Amino acid sequence: MYKNKRQYAILEYIYEKKEATVNELSEKFNVSKVTVRKDLIELEEKGKIKKNHGGAIPSENIFLNETPYYKKNMTAINEKRKIGALAAKLIQDKQIVIIDNGSTTNEIASYLNDKEIVVVTNDVRIANKLATYPSMSVVICGGYIKTPGYAIFGPMAEDLFKHTLADICFLSVDSLNINEGLSYNFLDSVAVKKQMIKNANKVIVLCDSSKIGKKSFAKLCDVDKIDIIITDKMEPDLKKRFEEKGVRVLIAK
Template sequence: MIKEERIHKIEAYILEHKSVSLDELMEVFQVSKNTIRRDVQELVEKGSVKKVYGGVTVKDEKRASLESFHERQVRNQAEKKLIGKTAASFVNDGDIIFIDSGTTTIEMIEYIKDKQVTVLTNNLDFIFRALPYENLTVISPGGILERKTNSFGSIKYLDMLNAYNINKAFMASTGVSLTNGVTNASPIESELKTSIVNRSSKVFLLVDHDKFDKYGLMTYCNLDEIDVLITDQLPNETYQDYFNSTRHKLVIAK
């Protein structure tokens, strides 16, 4: 096994098991302790893992709390507009799409407002801003009002969504990681988000660079359920390697 392949597999093993000893890595990969130490050091310098006494563990991720819509809206505004514009370029006339709650997904409206599109959404701000555009057919599942996210978190009316063939879903997240997947800080919304991902033909995730290696209260889908991830900066090599080795697409907004 060549060095690059071995290091990649060691990284994957550590990410899967969260924390492992150097002796365990020596046994699994059949190499000397000096070789394991050098390989682990490369991963430490890369930023995906950290050393602990006698072994190595996944680098700590930051837990994201549920902030108000305004608090999130004013952060990374320019980047969010750019991501929204790029995401909108994937929307075609005649599409049936889902627009998730969020301060990044809301930016899409400026770039789809002249298209003939059916939009399912729980995003109150999107509904209000879509009012002048009769070419946008807007459908909302309703549900419980989540004031911090300016959205409906639907529990009772999930079955309603099964009547619609959603071909593209544009999702938001409070944090994304390889270990915890795509996460959300609101329990009220999470069931709806999971249902949308399962129902949609193609799933897009819109996240700015601050969302990587963070996680929210609940995982609503795994990263491998996302077809296209759109962000504003190239993430670290761990994520680049993941997307390069899978069918999933990473798009940097321009």
């Protein structure tokens, strides 16, 4: 197992068990105690866990490497608005639509005032905006709110999306890489988004070009699990490679 995949697996295990010892992790992942200790040191330096005597516990600073929401919201504003406008055109009346949290997905809401649809979201800002539209039915999940920000995560959120049969899921992403797939800075993002895409007929990723070609800490899925990418620009060769994998690429202009 490669180091980054092993560290992700170790982190998932620690968060599931709430605490894990070096001996336990060594046996679980079939690596030496020296390797486990090195992994724990690196994870602690990233703010993902806290080492204790003989092992590690989850960190309260799991959001440490996340870009603050207000900074995300001020980045590539025009590009995100164009992406949101194009995404909204793909929605038809009577559909059930999942809209993931995020500064780009938030832009979709501005173009849905005339749509008669059901929207299920884990974003407080999106729900608040859509609730003002008379033809809209809005469902917001329970869970805990990640601060600073407007996203909702946790088992209650996961359970709602697990049982939501959606026509379309609009997904945000921290990084999009044709080889590494979709990835995120925040571990709990993956747990919720896995449930979002599970029962959606169509998965559409909204992604400004600054996120393409990069990779983040926690992987959600490979690109063959998505149907469409909407972005502001993409190199023709890369666009062709995505399309060869069955992923349609739409450029918002």
